[in-house]
Amino acid sequence: MTHRRQFVQAAFGSALLAGLGTRFASAQTNGQVKIIYGFPAGSSGDIVARRIAERFAGSPYTTNAAIVENKAGAGGRIALDALKGAAPDGATLALSPFSATSIYPHVYKKLSYDPVKDFVPVSIAAVMHHGLAVGPMVPAEVKTVKDFVAWAAANPQLANYGSPAAGSTPHFIGALLGLNHKVDLKHIPYRGSVPGVTDLVGGQIAAMVTPSGDFLANHRAGKLRILATSGAKRSPFLPDVPSFAEQGFPEFTVEEWFGFYAPAGTPPAIVAQANAAINTALKDKALIDGLGVVGLIAQGSTPQEMARSQRAEFERWGPLVKQIGFTGDS
Template identity: 65%
Template sequence: MRTRRHFIQATAATTLLGSLGLQTARAQGLEQVKIVNGFPAGGSADVTSRRIGEKLGGSVYTKNAAVVENKTGAAGRIAVETVKNAVPDGATLLLTPYSMMSIYPHIYKQLSYDPFKDLTPVCMASMLTHGLAVGPMVPASVKTVKDYLAWAKANPKEANYGSPAAGSTPHFLGALLGLESGVDLKHVPYRGSIPGITDVIGGQLASMVTPHGDFLPNHRAGKLRIIATSGKTRSPFVPEVPTFAEQGFPDLVVEEWFGFYAPAKTPAAVVANANTAINAALKEKSVIDSLALSGMVPVGGSPEDMAKSMQYYFEFWGPLVKKIGFTAES
């Protein structure tokens, strides 16, 4: 695929122009801002949107706290398209995991947006790791990934896993686990984490791969069991759970961020103001504590930082998607 280096250069230029116009934009401040995300209420995307949105009011960016709209459907693409087509005045932001930007271009031949042209990076918000959890369909004796794979191989009709969206990072983590182990794990896509977790707890679904923070309340209540996390090191939120790498799957080390985007052609000064306000919100103790409850940590940084990370993951996932062999027509 063609290089996206020009995108990073353009983002750097946008940041520079934003600093030049910052004083003018500070005096103006938007009356109301809306944050659109593509997943249901209660999940990691929703928590990130609401906790940060609550803190934006009274900032250089906007006078009032942001309104959050959960625009679910099409594996998160409807939300992206909504913001792509919004008026580029800074009043509408997208909050999305990097999947929709860095992975989807590899799997959708007719993707309805170009993440490098139709949207402008504003700020990375939160970082998370994913987890593999099993529910009551899987015997209590299954405590590790290898235990689960052995059970799945012996029970092929029940050997399935859910994810919050087809083509998402959790979907591909499960697919890579199946490929590397030689076990046929059937994928079941959902509209977000919560519906899939509900089915795991209810015994209709064997397992789920999704942001591990979405499992935490039910894991602690004993309603499901997290058996692996995808970080470089163990999660501080479930330190008793070993990583995939510790359990013999080093290729399943993946961390993912949620980030804010504005429509392309949003004034540079407004993007700079939004970035300033979001970075300030991420330093608030109440935001840090709320993110921790969902297994996330704040990130922040500049639009250029976000563009570089987006480019990195675009290149990282390309060969893996090819290895998995998934396309939107699969």
């Protein structure tokens, strides 16, 4: 395991140096910048992409607002495949949750992209807390995570939960909840949060784990109940909902980020310009408030900080994925 960790750290370091260490002349990307996002329109990450895309216009990075292209499916892998094949000229970025670059390498034996060699980190954009919510299939007296575990144990034929994708962070939160408490929770993967939340509200599934922002509107309308959120502290957008840790489940403390990537080989000057444009956009109060509506915390980074976080999450999730026993061929 030590040798593997050293290899991974070396790989991340060399990739970062390759992406950022070569000297290129600074040049504005004057053409149309495209942001690829691997989940459906209307989801929380899609809103991040669109809010930031609007604010690229007139920056040192590009003269125009960026366009967003949704390439939904395969838990975000289709979008990253598209980024891998894009020209490294700054005209194409992808927005991705860290699960696609830090968790999927443990899940898929034949992952079609190398998250270290094929991409250059540009900037983290937003942080999200995941939530566990139940719908009308679950009785109103189920109000806590412990209540849900007890109900699921007593109703095995109904004990299921949805997630936005197989192999995603929400999938594994639910899987670990069932595994750690010896409850057989059947996993139902969706193509993003929106269709899963629709089925949850409609009583087609019992529960769902997904970014908590995707529950907000229905939670406030009383159509579903969020039992817990995954942040180290309560979500500022759901102060009435205790965290998993508060309820005695600290192992589910997860704060996942959405981050921007460029194709490997993108000139460091262009990466720096894209990073500056993203971080400038994230200081805009209207953008901060807009992300808050869907439960996201605006948060930028340097490319180096993003790479370090990606590596740390890779190392954290490896043993957990092994414990769950899930593979892409499952």
